[in-house]
Amino acid sequence: MERFEHSKDREAVNAARARALEALLIEKGVITSETVDKIMAIFATEMGPFNGAKLVAKAWVDPDFKTLLAEDTMAAVEKMNFVTRGAGAEGEHIKAAINTPKVHNLIICTLCSCYPWPILGLPPYWYKDPSFRARAAREPRKVLSEFGLDIDPSKEIKTWDSSAQIRWFVVPERPAGTGGFSEEQLAALVTPESMMGVAVVKPPGT
């Protein structure tokens, strides 16, 4: 079929096509040379997961804090002086699910609004999608593989359902190659997706 034919210098051709299209759109005044970068920055910088990243980093360097986070999450959060009170008080009852070499945790929510936002920021759109939630409960391994995350078959996947009473977040495993990192350096590696369980924290530079 002719429409899918491609030449040997396919990559160069595609790059030229994309360039030509962008040039045309800039010429027509539809976009500027900065438009693509601006759009992509939205994917690169997530909204407000910094508090959660600090909790995770502290748990990685301080075993006592990790234990407290697992057993009494709110007490651990209190120690951090975050603003968890106030607007909507969504952070009132947060619980941590700790990833281990044997267990990978995934959080879902059968209601629409619950998500530990003082820690994780606002939920992405797909997180509130009923089919995502239903499938994550039914076939978590398959859903995770759609996120490009293949969990080792030897690992158990536990799915935690947030509710109006309890909002879960995941403490991902500390990546290799981070010995000697400060809490701040570690926190910079933690992504919102990893605290929802749909991704893992990758070693630095990978």
Added chain:
Amino acid sequence: MQTNFEHFALGIMLGQSDMPPKDNGSLCFGAPWQRQAFGMALALSKQGVFEWDDFRSELIATIAAWEATHDKSDPSWDYYEIWLTVLETMVERSGLGSQGAVAS
């Protein structure tokens, strides 16, 4: 609850035949032109040059056409090449540029 267009646009693709390749939960681009094509499509739809649903319908149809004429494991599969073709088609349909102008 604020939902930005970018999250919405990607969210409705999740688990569908037109979902972009992902790696560890993130979008992954094999080359700068792929990121460029992806960003342009979102920008144009956001501005109303075409509806996101229409872009997706064309993308799903084009992927289906490719799959009907190729083996599923054919190594010549290139998601973003198809994306780029669809984007050119949508721009042409919007009356912004002809195939000739895009190809020149």
